[in-house]
Amino acid sequence: MFKKIRITILLSILAVVAVSTYLQIYHVSDWKKPLFVTLYPINGDNLSSTQEYINSIAADQFHDINRFMESEAQAYGLTRRPLFLIATGKQLESQPPAPPKQQQKKLSMILWSLKLRYWLIRHAGTFGLDTRHIRIFVVYHKGEKDKALEHSYGLQKGLIGVVNAYASEKQTQQNNIVITHELLHVLGAKDKYNTNSMPVFPEGYAEPEKIPLLPQEYAEIMAGRIPETAFQSIMPSSLDLCVIGPTTASEINWSGFHK
Numbered sequence: 001m002f003k004k005i006r007i008t009i010l011l012s013i014l015a016v017v018a019v020s021t022y023l024q025i026y027h028v029s030d031w032k033k034p035l036f037v038t039l040y041p042i043n044g045d046n047l048s049s050t051q052e053y054i055n056s057i058a059a060d061q062f063h064d065i066n067r068f069m070e071s072e073a074q075a076y077g078l079t080r081r082p083l084f085l086i087a088t089g090k091q092l093e094s095q096p097p098a099p100p101k102q103q104q105k106k107l108s109m110i111l112w113s114l115k116l117r118y119w120l121i122r123h124a125g126t127f128g129l130d131t132r133h134i135r136i137f138v139v140y141h142k143g144e145k146d147k148a149l150e151h152s153y154g155l156q157k158g159l160i161g162v163v164n165a166y167a168s169e170k171q172t173q174q175n176n177i178v179i180t181h182e183l184l185h186v187l188g189a190k191d192k193y194n195t196n197s198m199p200v201f202p203e204g205y206a207e208p209e210k211i212p213l214l215p216q217e218y219a220e221i222m223a224g225r226i227p228e229t230a231f232q233s234i235m236p237s238s239l240d241l242c243v244i245g246p247t248t249a250s251e252i253n254w255s256g257f258h259k
């Protein structure tokens with residue numbers, strides 16, 4: 001009897017999550033209202049220098065993200081303003097659950113997104129079921145020389161992202177690039193680089209019709225890098241050197257706004 005009640009409760013919760021996930025995906029990229037984005041800082045290595053960086057995060061530190069999105073949206077005829085209302089949430093004292101090792105498996109990613117939501121309700125007091133509200137956990141690390149940070153993720157299911165970022169003033173602009181890239185994943189955009197981290201031609205190129213083609217000057221944000229030669233690419237220094245290409249734009253429903 002007790003077991004049956006438990007299973008019924010669990011299934012009802014899953015049904016609520018499934019319906020709300022569907023509504024979230026449906027509403028998040030209809031561009032009819034501004035989207036809320038809350039960025040929760042987390043101290044990823046418990047160093048006092050990382051904490052000092054988190055304490056120094058200014059209210060306007062993430063404004064470049066909205067500026068970038070709005071100026072790119074303009075090119076696709078989307079003129080509603082503001083597009084995003086970006087806020088810094090309270091610092092969370094716990095680390096988000098680690099992503100699954102086997103990320104090709106859809107089920108393990110779904111389970112991870114459920115774990116993230118459960119973690120969210122325990123540490124931020126919300127289950128994150130509201131539509132048009134994206135939550136991104138920004139885990140700051142001091143970082144080691146020549147050692148890349150763990151991967152960052154943006155999940156459309158659950159409107160949740162986990163970004164690994166550097167706790168350094170010098171990296172603030174590049175952190176904004178990573179946050180924007182993951183935000184775009186949440187909105188439905190797909191990666192445009194290959195297994196060697198090289199932008200895929202033509203959709204991963206900011207200017208695929210440029211002559212000569214290489215070196216490029218800008219990065220397509222979902223490719224994340226500026227191709228310099230056929231085998232080399234560099235990380236852009238700020239969002240000023242990034243663009244949203246037409247493939248990414250159509251993935252996030254930026255089509256049909258031109259009259």
Ligand SMILES: [Zn+2]
Pocket residue numbers: 181185190191
């Ligand atoms: Zn990506």
